[in-house]
Amino acid sequence: MKRLLLLCLLLGTPALAETIRGTVVDEGGLPLPGAIIAAGQQRTMSGPDGRFVIAVDLAEPASLQLRADGHFAAVHTFSKADVATMEGDIGSITLVARRPERRLLVFAGDAMLARRFFDPPAGEPALLQRDRVLEDGKRLLSAIRPYIELADFASVNMETQLSSAPLEDRLPKSVTFYSPREFAALLEWAGFDYVALGNNHTWDYQAEGLESTFAALDDTTLAYSGAGFDERAARAPFVADIAGKPYAFLSYVGWAGTFRPHQAAEGDKGGAAPVSYTHLTLPTTPY
Numbered sequence: 001m002k003r004l005l006l007l008c009l010l011l012g013t014p015a016l017a018e019t020i021r022g023t024v025v026d027e028g029g030l031p032l033p034g035a036i037i038a039a040g041q042q043r044t045m046s047g048p049d050g051r052f053v054i055a056v057d058l059a060e061p062a063s064l065q066l067r068a069d070g071h072f073a074a075v076h077t078f079s080k081a082d083v084a085t086m087e088g089d090i091g092s093i094t095l096v097a098r099r100p101e102r103r104l105l106v107f108a109g110d111a112m113l114a115r116r117f118f119d120p121p122a123g124e125p126a127l128l129q130r131d132r133v134l135e136d137g138k139r140l141l142s143a144i145r146p147y148i149e150l151a152d153f154a155s156v157n158m159e160t161q162l163s164s165a166p167l168e169d170r171l172p173k174s175v176t177f178y179s180p181r182e183f184a185a186l187l188e189w190a191g192f193d194y195v196a197l198g199n200n201h202t203w204d205y206q207a208e209g210l211e212s213t214f215a216a217l218d219d220t221t222l223a224y225s226g227a228g229f230d231e232r233a234a235r236a237p238f239v240a241d242i243a244g245k246p247y248a249f250l251s252y253v254g255w256a257g258t259f260r261p262h263q264a265a266e267g268d269k270g271g272a273a274p275v276s277y278t279h280l281t282l283p284t285t286p287y
Contacts, residue, residue, distance in 0.1 A: 018058050020083060022090040023050040024066060032095055035068035050092075058083060063146060064093075071095040072104050075146045103242050106151035108144075111187070112160035112201070113137060113179040130180070137186040148191035153242045155249065156187060158195035158224075161202060161209035162216040169208040172259045176204035181216035188220040194238060198226030198251030203263040203271040210270060226251025227265070227272050234265035234273040 024035040024046040031050030036043065039056045046052045056062035058080040067073045074095055083090070096102075117128045128136045148154045161167070161178040170176050187195060195217065203210065210227060217224050228234035237248040252275035256264035264274035 021053050023092045025092045038065045068095050073150050103152045106154040108156040110159040111156050113183040114177040133180045133182040141190045145190045154192045155194045156192045159199045159201045161213045163212040167205035167209050169206045184216040184220045188222050194223045196226050196251035197224050198253050198273045202227045229270040230268050231265040
């Protein structure tokens, strides 16, 4: 056993390694030889038939990173239970060819860093400590970072206002919250380029909260749209150049709310951009 452990260390193979088998194919389902597959410190290459075998340590979920010339990179993560169910063969993984007209865009759903992260239900651990938000937040987001970094442009719905100081101008609704301003830096660190603000928590503490939110975002490279101090500003798109092509990003909230003041921007009132079929058509005049 000692000799086996020594051999594993010398070869750089995890001592508790298991093997994962699979096939890398192109969009037509044809084998893709020469693709690089990595898992931690392990590296291998797909053969002429696209097949590969790689050793992984499944004490924690294993992420396979796949790259091939002329193709978008990919990440696939498998738990020990996943691999056992598939009897070690994860099947085919498709890599998409890069073409001049193609862009890889990632859209992530609701994100916030408040409530149960700091004050969990009884019997559950606190995932964040207020004196170490950046350190704890990076630990939480490290699992998704490899996926986000693949994108040419990555968007996330930031369903929270940002402030590290107490906010008091609360809307009269059942649930309101805000996240530490460090959350903006964490989203940037995770690889996001843009945050959507057209949602039902972006005006929870009205102009007071939106001002601190904009200040936190402006301290990063993150772009944003979907909220403003008046309706015109809230509806304005963010326009990005992605690999030489212009893209406009709009963000809307689906309802104003039954409370007053409501959460939607209206005329000179601030808030989230309210959705309507009229505004989902292309503007005839520039903003």
